[in-house]
Structure formats: structure tokens, C-alpha cells
Amino acid sequence: MNKDIIQLVKSKKYYEDLYEIPWSLEEGKAIIKKTKLRIALINIPCGGFGDIIVCHTFYEYLKTWYPHHDIFICTTALQKYKTLGVDTKKFIEISVKGGQECEPYDKLYFKKSPKPFDIMISIPIIDIHFDISKFKKFIPYANLFNTFTVSEYNGLAPPYTFPIGVGKDQLGIFLTKPKVKPHGLLKKPYALVYIADRSNPAGIHCKLCFLSYMEMLGKKYSKVYPFFQIVVPPWITTMLSENKPFKYKFKQVISKYYPNVWIVNSEGKDAFIEGTGNSLLIRGDILPKPRPVFISLIKGSVEDVLLTGDQSITDGLSCCSSKKKIWYQIAPWKQDFANELSKAIPDANIDNFRTSCGVLRGLHKERDYSSLVNKYDFRKLGKKRMDAILNFHYKKDQYQEYMNIVLHSRNIESVIKKLKYKVD
Secondary structure, three states: OOHHHHHHHHHOOOHHHHHHHHHHOOOOOOOOOOOOOEEEEEEOOOOOOHHHHHHHHHHHHHHHHOOOOEEEEEEOOHHHHHHOOOOOOOOEEOEEOOOOOOOOHHHEEOOOOOOOOOEEEEEEEOOOOOOHHHHHHHOOOOOOOOEEEEEOOOOOOOOOOEOOEOOOOOOEEOOOOOOOOOOOOOOOOEEEEOOOOOOOHHHOOHHHHHHHHHHHHHHHHOOOOOEEEEEOOHHHHHHHHHOHHHHHHHHHHHOOOOOEEEEEEOOEEEEEEOOOOOEEEEEOOOOOOOHHHHHHHHHHOOOEEEEEHHHHHHHHHHHHOOOOEEEEEOOHHHHHHHHHHHHHOOOHHHHOOOOOOOOHHHOOOOOOOHHHHHHOEHHHHHHHHHHHHHHHHHOHHHHHHHHHHHHOOOOHHHHHHHHHHHHO
């Protein structure tokens, strides 16, 4: 047994960290081109389409990096991929006992078991510690030497094999080069709002977020655009129509900039505020849209765009980082991500929910995203990690003794004792 491995084991604080030692020893080495592997992305999305897009983006990365391997997406949400226009012919559907979203791994099963996979990657893991014992009830031959995890941005339940996000030890964000076609849905000028409501935990400050953004927008654009449109999620137009306190606060914020306001939703167009002067159209009849159209909406909007979630902010950075000022709805569990964004850009307004959605003092401040997108690009940082995992797989015979010891031990002390015995 290699004495260097013993020293590495001694350096680890937690038993769970022992599983990363073999592939960490392969990082930075040239990738070995060997036999074709079967790599499965296990995708159990929770609400919306963000988790779907993250998985599909990683899938596209892997197909580009390793075209000679067989890459599969195994998911409980096949229909959501189809809704986004993704070809799912080679996808493998996962069934769920009870048929609900977000179920734990021990409630999952394949109706027809696929041929065994060499490498399994669970993507993304959302605010829970990955439990290999539950995962083994789904795929019995899984262990932490062939099963790996991807966090959401700045995930809160490490360890992850791929801790994605911004900041120290993070492997970057899932940037892409989207092909953007004109959407033709409405004429310019318009602003885009894509935030969550109170039905989603991310939307705890949704009212304050929208009002802050609208006050900033009104002050900035009312002197430039006497007629202006705002594309919003349908829940905003519904709340403006039905929630009297919210309607009152919105009028206080916007009427001094746009005394004429109309609301457009799926049922038609209604006058909201009637006065003399500038006119504003609140468009709740456009969203949601497939990802390519959504990115096109971002690109065609004015400089200031309000987004939420990992994927929408990534789309904004991917398509338009040199032309947009991205404002961000902070979810309670995303505070660390917001803090790190504020340092990387830098912009102190981003790290506080009271100012992250828009603030008057941020009207004329420039933002430079070049350092952020260059430093935290998963296509660079994540590729090195994935290469190391593939090399480890090809060299696993060299690590077999170590893996057996770790898999049959309960703590670091026991592993060290067994390793020393092998050396002696």
C-alpha cells in the first residue's frame, strides 16, 4: 500500500472525504483514452425546469468532451425534457413509487433494468446530504467510488464531487454559447422579470423584489421611453389584479413615472392606472417559454434584467454578460451564492435581498462580469475533475485494495490501521 495514501487519509477530517482520494490523485494528469464507458446522469428534478436544464447542459458537456463514451440521462421527468424540445429517444425513464417529484432514491426504480453503468452522476443534489445507502436500494451495485454528485450553485450539503458555483473551491457555473434567434413576441423597448412567487420558497421576498426593481426601472427609463413594456411571470399580473395591498404599493411606486398602466394577461388587456403622460404595459401573457425563446427574451430586453435561480442567471451571463446588468432574486438558501457573486463582479448590491433586485443608488453603476465568467467557467474547471474521475476508473485496479478497506471500515482511524497493516 502506497505510504502517500496513508498520509492523505491522515490529512482528512471526515470519513466521507476518503472517497475522493483516488480521483484527486489523478487530477492534472493527461486523460487516458481507453475502452468505451457507460456514464449515467441520474436526474430527479424538483419543480420547474432549472434542474432539467442543469442536467441537460452537463450531458451536452460530456458528449462534447468524450464523444466515444455512451452518455445517458436517467430521469423521472421525461415529459419536461420533451416540453423543452429535447430529443429523449435515448433517455432512460425512472419510475417512482407513489409517482411524486423530488422523491428519495429508495423510492425509485427502473421498469426494465438497463445494462450496468460504469459511472453514475447524480445531478443536481438539492439541500440534502447524498445518502449512498438509499441510492443502493435504487442501483444495488452503486458505491461512492463509482457514484458521484453535482451540487446546485453553492450547495449547502457537502461533500460533492462537483461543487459548482462561485467562490473558493467551487468548480464554476454552467456557461454555454446559446444560439439566439429573434423571438418576435413583442416590440422593443421592454424589460424582463423572471422571479418566483410565494408558492416557491425562493419567493419569500417576491413583492419587495418586484417593487424595488420597478421603482428603479421607472426612474431610469421613464425619461427615455414614454411607452414601455415589462414581461413578467403570470403570477405578478394576477397579484396586481387581486391583491389590494400589493396593488396599492405598486401604484405608489410607479405612478409618478408611468401614470398610465395597463395589464395584459391570457384573458386580455385591462386598464390598471389611468392618467396623463407615459404609458406602461405589464405583460403576463408571454412567460413561460422554452429555453431558447427565454434566452432570446433576455437578449432583446433593456440593460436591466431581473432573474432568479441558478439557470436563468447562467443564461443571462452566457448570452449577454457584456450588455446586461443582471439583478437577482435571492432565495434564502442562496445567500452564499449571492455573497460570492457580489465579490466576483464586484457589486455590493447583489449580496442583500433588499438591494439585489434593484436599487436607486445602483442606477448608474457599471458592472463587469468578465472576471466572473473567466474565472468560474465549469467548462474549464469541471473538465479537469471529470478527466480525473475517468482516469481513476481506468486505473481502479491500482486502487482496489484501498477501496476495499474504505468500503469495509466505519471511520478514518480504522482505515489508517488497516492501511498500515498492509504496508507493514
